[in-house]
Amino acid sequence: MTMEPRRLDASEWDTWYRALEWAFGGLAESPEERGLWRELTEYDRTLAQWDGDRVVGSIGAFSLGLSVPGGAVVPTAGVTMVGVAATHRRQGILRELMRRALEDYREGDEPLAALTASEAGIYGRFGFGVATRSVAVDIDTARVTLNVPPGTDAVRLRVEEPGAELDRCEALYAGLVGGRPGMLERRPGWEKVALLDPPQDREGTSEMRLVLAERDGELVGYARYALKPDWAGGLPDGTVLVRDLDAVEPAAYAALLRFFLGTDLMGTVALRNRPEDDALLHMVSDIRRCRPRLMDRLYLRPVDVGAALAARTYLTDVDVVLAVTDDFCPWNEGRWRLSGGAKGAVCERTNDPVDLAVHVRALGTAYLGGPSLSGLAAAGLAQELRPGALTATATAFLSPVAPWLPHGF
Template structure:
């Protein structure tokens, strides 16, 4: 059976999305969620693989701008909606879509592609490296408390509907974007994603609500959450399900967490996406009672290696020659000299002897300053050909805060 890969035409979007849902399994999305993704889909950047009976493979890309170490915003391709029908596995459908997609990105203005993976092992063979982690937690608010900071009582808290607070929350988010690598500047329409709250997705919890934190009349932070009712033989045991919490200063952040821990009839707060170096690690009196866990989040693929490495800054001066393996995007393979510091960088091809040898996947993992080259070398993934080169490069790539992807796509 032959297949053909084509750019998605808008009139075929429903079939495209139906096939995506079928590949992932489970119930169909609520109409509200489906319409959001219909509006966000860039059909001109979406691919459908067809056989003579319809669509058997899907893949898309969003046009994002992502914060890099140093604070600049880089255009990146946000790979999304990737699926293959179970009847067409192991026939090269996924490889053909990845091939077409990365070729298209290479011809465009984005030197980097990013994605979140349902199964991380799938994308490593296409050069994607795990660049950020996310922290999840289940806080026992009966056994730990938020430390008091001077000024917390001056923070005024106000309950509003998420829709009414949308602009205020987005203003806070926008001010935070330059401060942490991996964050995505909101593109038009993406502010609606955080407000999705279909009844079918609440798992028995209340509708989402929002609390705004104000100081001298200025909104300095917010939290969006729902409450899931639960009762034990001893009485109420409700769970606060936290979707988002952001603040512009430590005092406001602490005040929001204190509020969440004191919601009547509740004994737990569950959250599923915060940076691995989030201040909550130091705010709570007993971090063990936060029951933290970690998982991979953003996967990064350097599509145009030289341009990508020049786009960010480096914590310490660096001058190293990389010997890069890249079988899937061979235009990246070979030796590259990276010279840079906190002010900027250059990266160009060279014939000089290599200092470090690695694949493009390892560079993608280290790109945002999270996973260090030294740690990857300890796993045998980076080879040091010049004494001292590994320490120099690893220090230069590392950031002073951990990178973080605030929402999926």
């Protein structure tokens, strides 16, 4: 390809988006969904590769805020709308688009780039590592009970339309963001994503509903869900599909879970995206009857190693010289001294002797405090050069709570 990718113009949106729909299987999205993504598209952050009047490659970005260990919300490029036409594979289009995009993010002072991957094998070569994972469960309501904490019975529940009390729900969510790395600051417009419920995408489920959990008039939790009725041999065996579930206290979370497990005619409660350390794993009487599965979720890479490592805090004091390998963003290559702790950190260039050699993908994986650098070293993505440096650094990077991405982008 000789033509350079160029910024998307608003007049080209329909052509560009239809090409993306084909890249992801060809099914046209509902007018509601297309309308929302048109509204959220940042045209100056979207690159399209054209072959004549056809879009053959694309990469976009959303301006996101990502919670990191310590509670700060860090400007992050949310990489999205990535695709290459089947007719133009293996011509270097994706590599060129990604290179241009990462250079733009660096110029825009975004220390991090993040994405969710439709195919897990694509993005490691560009320096992205799996920074969060999610747990999916299918709870057997006939064989699983809940061990609920004190105060659960005092939580009042009421069912409403999905968009009811939206300001209160968003305020509750916003209060949770700083307490768990990986959560996204929901900027204007993003509250609408959770409300998308086009009939053509329901696959046999009911329309979505909202259940609110209140204590003394204060909102302490909420969940959006749908029901999928089914009958097996004349017996009811439906599924409750839980879309969102957020709570500020254990009793509210337990009350919402108990509500779902007690729904008439339903044999399964399905939750598809919960944190690795989610409370329900300890509330259920039989975890095996919940069939937990672990999935890769958020892929992350430092765009600016120094700024990224200085933007978070650390579980224990750390003073380490890192030799970073980053063949895709060469400005990150070289030695960096990271020093800091629970109150903050600095990360600057240095010529001091190296303590730990690390690939940028390992930094992306460990950045939010989930997977340990020690495990990454066992995979060859980090190497200890000063005795004790790996254990000390790996411990400092950890988060007391598992990082979690609550929704995609």
